[in-house]
Amino acid sequence: MTTADVVVVGGGVIGMTTAVTLQRRGARVTVLTADDPADIVSTVAAAVWYPSHTDADPRVLRWARDTHAELRRQAADGVPGVVDRPTRMWLRRPYTGPPWWADACGDLVAEPADAPRSALLRFTAPTVEMNRYLTWLHRQVEAGGGQVVRRRLRTLAEAYAIAPTVVNATGLAAGHLAADPAVYPARGHVLLVANPGLTVSVRDEDDPAGITYVHPRRHDVVLGGTYQPGVAHTRPDPQTAAAIHRRCVALVPRLAGAPVLGERIGLRPARHGGPRVERDPGGGRLVHAYGHGGAGVTLSWGCAAEVANLALAG
Numbered sequence: 001m002t003t004a005d006v007v008v009v010g011g012g013v014i015g016m017t018t019a020v021t022l023q024r025r026g027a028r029v030t031v032l033t034a035d036d037p038a039d040i041v042s043t044v045a046a047a048v049w050y051p052s053h054t055d056a057d058p059r060v061l062r063w064a065r066d067t068h069a070e071l072r073r074q075a076a077d078g079v080p081g082v083v084d085r086p087t088r089m090w091l092r093r094p095y096t097g098p099p100w101w102a103d104a105c106g107d108l109v110a111e112p113a114d115a116p117r118s119a120l121l122r123f124t125a126p127t128v129e130m131n132r133y134l135t136w137l138h139r140q141v142e143a144g145g146g147q148v149v150r151r152r153l154r155t156l157a158e159a160y161a162i163a164p165t166v167v168n169a170t171g172l173a174a175g176h177l178a179a180d181p182a183v184y185p186a187r188g189h190v191l192l193v194a195n196p197g198l199t200v201s202v203r204d205e206d207d208p209a210g211i212t213y214v215h216p217r218r219h220d221v222v223l224g225g226t227y228q229p230g231v232a233h234t235r236p237d238p239q240t241a242a243a244i245h246r247r248c249v250a251l252v253p254r255l256a257g258a259p260v261l262g263e264r265i266g267l268r269p270a271r272h273g274g275p276r277v278e279r280d281p282g283g284g285r286l287v288h289a290y291g292h293g294g295a296g297v298t299l300s301w302g303c304a305a306e307v308a309n310l311a312l313a314g
Helices: 013-024 058-077 130-143 156-161 171-177 238-251 293-312
Strands: 006-009 029-033 082-091 109-112 119-128 147-150 165-168 183-194 201-204 212-216 220-224 260-271 276-279 286-290
Touching: 006 013, 006 156, 013 029, 013 130, 013 165, 013 286, 013 293, 058 082, 058 119, 058 293, 130 147, 156 165, 165 293, 171 183, 171 260, 171 286, 183 238, 183 293, 201 238, 212 238, 220 238, 260 293, 276 293, 286 293
Parallel strands: 006 029, 006 165, 029 147, 082 201, 165 286
Antiparallel strands: 082 119, 109 119, 183 220, 183 260, 201 212, 212 220, 276 286
């Protein structure tokens, strides 16, 4: 006997924002999550709005724009963990105009820079502390009459015992649950250091030594990072950690004396061809929402709206 209108399989940021969106549209929702919230990849994320490793696409741009607007509203409303951050992004490749995603943030300004950098982009990017934010999302679901249940499925078909409509937001697990060979892990490695008073996020993704970013939070700073497609382990790597620290201190010298508090390593749920958001072509009331890679937070609310449209369509 079903107990909900929609069951969302996956308790990461895509699954939880979809669940909240469905509830706001009047659906009874249950979320199934295979892992404790502290152990999912969403909690490892630096969680800064930026369409990292995402190809230009009108649909993705719409998701990014809508999510940027929603997160800025949440920051203004005091939602736990959400803060607007001034952001500075250095470019080393020749500057030929605003990036494809510029329209999504609305306030991007480009300034010329001295070699080896060609330009400095200034814009506002909401940042999210994921432990606090996922807790808030869970409470939103429960306050709306929904449930978040710890349960690992062997097949998506098992979810139909709970609801007639299933949303597959299982991230990397979608590789086998949806039999999708395009899904692959992208290993991410970040350090956490004490915050010496930084308030501005800084990026240099064109650094020839590796992508480099510095994202302040309330009590710490996230230093990154790596994006290693196809690497599926989360073992510590002291050499990589040391290299990340060197790059970030070179980018923001005030970090030089900041104590290292820890490191986080996770596997981003990437997908060749970009995120899969569609009704399953095999029939039935199954909607897929996975493959967002390192842009889960960036695309979350915009994507959730489209997933809800698909899930609630007749």
